Amino acid sequence: MDKSLELLKKHWGFNSFRQSQAEIIRSVIKGEDTFVLLPTGAGKSLCYQLPALMTEGVCLVISPLIALMEDQVKSLESKGVKALLLSSKLNRHDTIIAFDNLMHGNFKFLYLSPEKLQSAFIQEKISQLPLNLIAIDEAHCISQWGHDFRSAYLKIPVLNELHPDIPKIALTATATSVVKQDIIENLKLKSPKIFTGSYYRDNLDISVLKKEAIRTGILDLLKSIDEPAIVYVGTRKNTIQFARFLTGNQIKATYYHGGLDSKQKSEALLQWKEEKTKVMVATNAFGMGIDKSNVRMVIHAHLPNSIENYMQEIGRGGRDGKVSFTYLLYNENSIFESELQLKKSIVSPEFCRSVYGKLNDYFQIAKGELNEGVFDFDPQEFALRYDFPFIQVYYALNHLHHEDIIFYDQNPAKTSRVRVIENNSKLFKVQSLQNIQAQVLQMLLRTYGGIHDQFIAINESLISSKLKQPKEAIIRALKRLDQDKVIVYKKSVNKLKLNFLVPREVNFIYHTIRANITQRNKTKKTKSLALHDFIKNDQTCRQIQLLNYFGEKLVQPCGHCDVCRSRENADKIDYKELSDQILSLIKKHKTLSIHEMGQFLQIDKEAIVKTLQLLVERKFIDLNLQNKFYLIT
Ligand code: ADP
Numbered sequence: 001m002d003k004s005l006e007l008l009k010k011h012w013g014f015n016s017f018r019q020s021q022a023e024i025i026r027s028v029i030k031g032e033d034t035f036v037l038l039p040t041g042a043g044k045s046l047c048y049q050l051p052a053l054m055t056e057g058v059c060l061v062i063s064p065l066i067a068l069m070e071d072q073v074k075s076l077e078s079k080g081v082k083a084l085l086l087s088s089k090l091n092r093h094d095t096i097i098a099f100d101n102l103m104h105g106n107f108k109f110l111y112l113s114p115e116k117l118q119s120a121f122i123q124e125k126i127s128q129l130p131l132n133l134i135a136i137d138e139a140h141c142i143s144q145w146g147h148d149f150r151s152a153y154l155k156i157p158v159l160n161e162l163h164p165d166i167p168k169i170a171l172t173a174t175a176t177s178v179v180k181q182d183i184i185e186n187l188k189l190k191s192p193k194i195f196t197g198s199y200y201r202d203n204l205d206i207s208v209l210k211k212e213a214i215r216t217g218i219l220d221l222l223k224s225i226d227e228p229a230i231v232y233v234g235t236r237k238n239t240i241q242f243a244r245f246l247t248g249n250q251i252k253a254t255y256y257h258g259g260l261d262s263k264q265k266s267e268a269l270l271q272w273k274e275e276k277t278k279v280m281v282a283t284n285a286f287g288m289g290i291d292k293s294n295v296r297m298v299i300h301a302h303l304p305n306s307i308e309n310y311m312q313e314i315g316r317g318g319r320d321g322k323v324s325f326t327y328l329l330y331n332e333n334s335i336f337e338s339e340l341q342l343k344k345s346i347v348s349p350e351f352c353r354s355v356y357g358k359l360n361d362y363f364q365i366a367k368g369e370l371n372e373g374v375f376d377f378d379p380q381e382f383a384l385r386y387d388f389p390f391i392q393v394y395y396a397l398n399h400l401h402h403e404d405i406i407f408y409d410q411n412p413a414k415t416s417r418v419r420v421i422e423n424n425s426k427l428f429k430v431q432s433l434q435n436i437q438a439q440v441l442q443m444l445l446r447t448y449g450g451i452h453d454q455f456i457a458i459n460e461s462l463i464s465s466k467l468k469q470p471k472e473a474i475i476r477a478l479k480r481l482d483q484d485k486v487i488v489y490k491k492s493v494n495k496l497k498l499n500f501l502v503p504r505e506v507n508f509i510y511h512t513i514r515a516n517i518t519q520r521n522k523t524k525k526t527k528s529l530a531l532h533d534f535i536k537n538d539q540t541c542r543q544i545q546l547l548n549y550f551g552e553k554l555v556q557p558c559g560h561c562d563v564c565r566s567r568e569n570a571d572k573i574d575y576k577e578l579s580d581q582i583l584s585l586i587k588k589h590k591t592l593s594i595h596e597m598g599q600f601l602q603i604d605k606e607a608i609v610k611t612l613q614l615l616v617e618r619k620f621i622d623l624n625l626q627n628k629f630y631l632i633t
């Protein structure tokens with residue numbers, strides 16, 4: 001471990017490994033396939049990054065989000081480690097250069113999206129790379145039962161053919177036992193070493209409260225602390241409204257949702273991180289990459305979609321290990337809302353088929369034809385034209401995207417691009433330099449090198465501030481220059497980009513995607529129901545319920561959730577001792593009925609029943625066909 005510690009200090013500046021990191025790293029270095037299930041923030045990246053640094057070759061990392069990969073690459077570079085991200089933005093020429101660099105330029109990491117891996121060209125390039133390790137991050141995306149299924153993940157095993165002998169490591173923060181099994185099977189991990197951390201977060205105090213007035217309930221809770229808090233709400237609109245409500249009640253709050261542009265996002269995040277505002281009101285888009293240790297309260301004003309999401313969200317509290325409070329507030333109305341939301345988000349395979357057909361009509365693609373162009377696409381207008389409910393179109397598009405039928409980029413480039421037409425610009429320059437068009441042109445030529453040769457991303461706001469002219473005037477000038485054929489101006493659009501991945505064969509496609517869509521709908525329902533069950537179950541310790549969901553056992557109720565607190569007052573019987581007695585009795589006699597147990601234990605029958613219930617819930621014992629209890633081993 002000496003060499004690895006040395007590298008840890010040198011590149012990361014940390015003095016020691018965390019609990020499981022050392023063991024995992026040892027397994028990876030030995031060349032074992034490895035499965036890692038550790039909570040967010042546990043430090044999983046290090047588990048593949050460090051071993052990769054210790055051996056010759058390149059580590060290939062598959063990850064689902066460009067933003068995540070960009071973060072990782074930046075962070076590695078800041079540590080003096082060369083890493084490369086193959087994004088879909090690169091054209092073939094740049095891709096070839098990138099692979100040359102990987103082969104000869106001392107690069108240690110290649111980050112790749114699973115979609116990119118599908119290309120035969122990329123596969124061939126990868127087969128030539130001297131890999132030392134393959135890491136699959138967010139590996140739950142490979143499972144239909146995971147909360148973020150991505151069909152492209154299913155094709156990752158192609159790597160087994162390209163590099164049969166390279167060890168793999170799969171990493172995730174949320175996986176039930178079914179998902180875990182799915183990951184191992186689908187990735188074809190060879191007798192993997194399995195490392196699973198506990199989901200148990202001892203320092204979280206969990207409460208689920210039924211409240212008629214949710215808003216004021218939350219206001220009271222927030223008034224009781226001075227430290228940072230997060231409030232999760234259901235919609236983008238709610239983030240704004242709720243933040244305003246809090247501000248109006250003397251609680252400093254800011255908001256965050258997926259529709260904000262990146263500047264607004266980072267401003268909101270910074271304000272909250274630097275504690276200029278106490279409360280962040282957010283949708284579940286607020287998550288990845290938040291690394292604030294002293295969040296003292298996480299509140300849900302709505303029902304999350306799944307226990308997985310709920311766990312991740314409350315898990316942002318108390319990263320510093322100190323006690324933190326989490327509250328889920330609900331009422332009949334919020335259950336209704338959640339059911340409605342679920343209903344809306346479930347679209348049938350048949351509906352997806354109609355949307356797909358109309359999508360082809362919309363872009364005038366004939367039967368059997370594949371148009372490989374990238375289209376600007378406005379889903380609202382599309383929905384309106386064919387009289388589809390917009391929200392359902394949105395979910396249908398998601399399915400089609402997941403199924404690799406279409407590809408659509410929900411976050412289109414927000415930058416404008418300009419190219420200057422050389423001859424015309426020379427003529428133009430000699431004209432009056434007084435007018436704003438000429439000034440803009442000059443600014444373009446001065447600020448952006450190479451703008452004659454290719455399209456360059458420009459920033460209208462920057463030009464506006466340099467020329468001290470309003471942005472609208474700059475945009476008008478750019479448009480005029482474009483009309484005069486001095487430049488080509490491609491203004492940024494908020495429209496989505498969409499392209500087709502397969503030829504138009506409506507029925508064939510329907511048959512290939514039907515089962516998957518049905519399955520995904522089923523998964524969604526099951527997950528939502530599990531969350532509802534959790535909320536309504538006020539008999540079993542919250543932590544026990546959550547851990548059970550992930551296939552873990554907790555020996556004793558946590559003692560600090562709403563259920564435990566209400567029980568504490570209800571009875572003073574020592575259930576711990578009683579459980580121990582019952583367990584050892586069953587062990588001795590192999591099977592026992594309630595009646596037989598009552599004979600052995602001279603104690604109130606109700607307490608025995610209660611304890612038995614608890615032991616069954618926690619999967620220590622079960623009933624056999626003769627109605628006798630036996631130990632689960
Ligand atoms: P995960 O992928 O499990 O969510 P990350 O790999 O992103 O977690 O790491 C979370 C944070 O923990 C990062 O800020 C990282 O620098 C930090 N970290 C990881 N390992 C250690 C360590 N051994 N000592 C101190 N900090 C660590």
Ligand code: MG
Pocket residue numbers: 044045137
């Ligand atoms: Mg991670």
